[in-house]
Amino acid sequence: MDIFKQLNKKNSAHRYCDEAPHEFAERMMMTVNASAVALGLSVGVETGLFKIITSLKEPKTSVEIADLAGLKERYVREWLAAMVVARVVDVDATNDTYSIPKERAPFLSEGPLNVVAFTKLVPMLCEGYDNVLACFRKDGPSGVPYSKYKRFHQFMDYMSNRMHTATLIPEVVPSVPGLSQILDTGVEALDIGCGSGRAVLLLAQRYPRSIFYGVDISDEAITHAKSEAKRLKLTNCNFLVHDATQLPKRWSDNFDFVMAFDCIHDMARPKSVLSEIHRVLSPGGTFAMLEINVHSHPSRNIGNPRATDGYVISLMHCMPVSLYFEEGEGLGTMWGKEHIMKSLEDEGFGDVTAKPSKDTFNLIFVSKKKSDS
The missing domain is CATH 1.10.10.10 (Winged helix-like DNA-binding domain superfamily/Winged helix DNA-binding domain)
Known part of the structure; x- marks a missing residue:
């Protein structure tokens, strides 16, 4: 069922x-x-x-x-x-x-049908309630800093652990044509907004010939990721605290595979992040990103069981944490498939496809860096 x-x-x-x-x-x-x-x-x-x-x-x-x-x-x-x-x-x-x-x-x-696990989101969102209310005022702040959400990294680690453990290797990897084969052969791969590193850790264990990098702006998350890698005795993964809008210059044309799971919409400057992802991909390299399965206009989301909580989550967390930063775009959780497809194409990605996850709640967007880029 x-x-x-x-x-x-x-x-x-x-x-x-x-x-x-x-x-x-x-x-x-x-x-x-x-x-x-x-x-x-x-x-x-x-x-x-x-x-x-x-x-x-x-x-x-x-x-x-x-x-x-x-x-x-x-x-x-x-x-x-x-x-x-x-x-x-x-x-x-x-x-x-x-x-x-x-x-x-x-x-x-605990298990694949556990729906109440999502309720841990409620107290996390409530941490920023008064701050978000203040943002509504014309003379109020532009956004809310991550530091106001003390439970955020704990919640995200819990949810990403559940999601990646259940779907990353058996579902997400096979949905990207040829990915398992190149990872088996041995390539360099990058996870943008890796959080506590769950995806990188799982992939590093499954594909020991490949080298994986994870970047995130959170010191707390990266410290946890490094600790887990050490505990698991993994030598083929690296974690860095880094701004995804300014990845290392030496990474140009370096990665055969880049991934971003449920995070681009949180970024202060998502266009710059997508541009940087395009830069660090090797010619012909693959970019896979996971985002919520919704349309870009609310009228087309009526009846979607993820739409109501998606907009409220966006309002109470994803949008304000983006707007907190100078020039933050405040893209929001619900930017939707039409906006996503156009954004990828605008940044030069080709062969853009979108495939629903097995539970249909998310979309996996797969695109390529053109060989002549």
Whole structure:
């Protein structure tokens, strides 16, 4: 069962043009309730309570669950009450015991169907709430610095670990024609906006003959990446703190493969980054980038299950962190496939294609540097 494809199918038919006023009011109230539930779900993820309850052989009391999780019973009991009325956790009122039906467990515990992991995004976005509000004012700041989002790198490492572990080698690499073969032979490859280096680390282990580089502007992320490479005893990967708009001059025409996963839209000057990527690619080299699967105009995104959270994530994080920098473009998460295709072509990339990821939530854009560039 592919939950994401089911969501796409269900939401594509959802339109609210003909709803009555009371139906609109009801939908707004449901949205408010869903927002509260999202916070509760995030607590369940971060405390490990979902992991504990989905692994139970039989229903347990709040005291027993709290003991298993090493948490305070009163807080666990209140959280359980919230999850019961949200119809996430079941309760036996006679015995005061709690459980999660096995049919729900895959969506609440680690694995490919785990959808509640995304709720960790909510508290991260809330860290910048007051700062973003201030940006709305005409006399307010232009944007919000990354430093206001203390949870950002932890969240991104968690999500990229899940995504890359599940899809990078079995799905993304095969989607780029000839990539596995050249990596097996031995080339130099570069990851732009590598974060904590998860993609580079996985590729370096799978393709020991190739040399991989990862660049990011975050000292914290690069320090973590280097530590992981040392722990894994990898000698074919290198991590650098570097501005992607000014990559080393010696890298011109150097890399046979460059990748950028879910990050170009965050950049202050994405056009300059794409230009630099084009410069450091070897003639005939391949650039692969992953971005959210949406259109460039909101009217074409109605019904897309990723559109609402995509625009809010953009508003609360991706756009303001870009606008914080001088001359930041504030591109936003939802720049969309039409804008992306044109941007790649404008920077001189050829043979541009876009292929949906297996879950259809993202698009993998593959392009080439022309041999005569």
